[in-house]
Amino acid sequence: MISFDFEYYRPDTLKEAVDIFLKLDKEGKSPVYYGGGTELISMARVGSQSFGAVVDIKNIPECKVLGFNADTLCLGSAITLSDITEANYFPLLSKTAGRIADHTMQGKITFGGNLASTIIYRETVLPLLLTNARLTVAGKNGLAEVEIGQVFKERLRLQKGEFLVKATIDKKFLIAPYFHVKKTKNEKIDYPLITAEGLKLDGYVRIAFSGLASYPFREANIENMLNDSSLEFSQRADKIVQALSGVITSDLYGSAEYRKYVLKNTIVNILETLKDQ
Amino acid sequence: MYSLKGKNIVQLNVNKEIHDVVIRPSDVLLNTLRDQLGLTGAKPGCENGDCGACTVLIDGWPVKSCLMLTVEALGKKITTVEGLKNVPIQKAFIEKFAFQCGYCTSGFLLVCHALATIHPYPPDIVIDEWLQSNICRCTSYEEIGNAVRAILSGEI
Incomplete structure (x- = not known):
């Protein structure tokens, strides 16, 4: 049960949505845009977020x-x-x-x-x-x-x-070779210890991460290291782990050291998998 | 633009019947079904979208009613476990002993029924994905899996 009241609006057009949001904001109702609502409802239920109005965009x-x-x-x-x-x-x-x-x-x-x-x-x-x-x-x-x-x-x-x-x-x-690796601490359904995703386009591998740092990211210098053919796969992985060591998170899902270990193995596996594609 | 402020009488289509209910915009569907319509088949468990005990069908698709505002369900067809009348999955749950305490059963029944309706010939990986949405603390997972496979294979 959500312990506070709010107003509900379901606009039919983009303009209606923006206009009602700005109007509600001007009235001090702290509106939020609403899609599926799963995060807003669960946070509202435990009192960690409150708002005076929701603007549901699902009808636009x-x-x-x-x-x-x-x-x-x-x-x-x-x-x-x-x-x-x-x-x-x-x-x-x-x-x-x-x-x-x-x-x-x-x-x-x-x-x-x-x-x-x-x-x-x-x-x-x-x-x-x-x-x-x-x-x-x-x-x-x-x-x-x-x-x-x-x-x-x-x-x-x-x-x-x-x-x-x-x-x-x-x-x-959409048709480029890709990889998707999601490592969780215990259960399959959980937040990621590390999610690494990438595409191979014109022989060049792109890579992006979630769970590794406190935000998802893609960095050009990491991709340059990943594609440095003068180095063995494990050497490239070591360089990437070293370059990212300052941002790698330590939390309940895993220590920074454990994440580095998993990251290195993940990168080597990805490179092995993609080498012939 | 539709809007709702304060308490209002609205109509919900639940189990093919139209019901008048009084809601405020912040009411979640689980509480409306249980408190206003007496449909207690949808169970409050975690109330955080994790356990699946509160699962209902919205236009045939499973939804965790603890994480849906009642106002979002207006104009949609809601099915609770009370609306399942002699469907094969109910018989399968009995014949395959797919429950113990029964608290999770209504949620599992609705997920399994939706799966059989939407994907009548699913590969095992799809069955596993759908069933992973619900938790059974008595750990009847093997028997629940057997029950849904029994109806998908035509055994029941």
């Missing part, structure tokens, strides 16, 4: 798109993780979505909700970082399309009143 057609437009795959922010796995247009993203929470929850958690989560893992961003996805953001000045790196820096950084409408990914990435 632009936020529900899932399909192709010319040479891009369009993924609306209000589609669920189950929508992604059932459609399976982008196998790497399907793998990612299929390993977040459990199957029933995947039917409620939205793509945008996972990207904007306050929980640090935000694993659906990894395929977006790997493909230089473009994000469409709605705000008081209308729509803006930006490269993901402009608004996702450790987490989604939007201005007050803005919300994510959709992500678009170039088709060429």
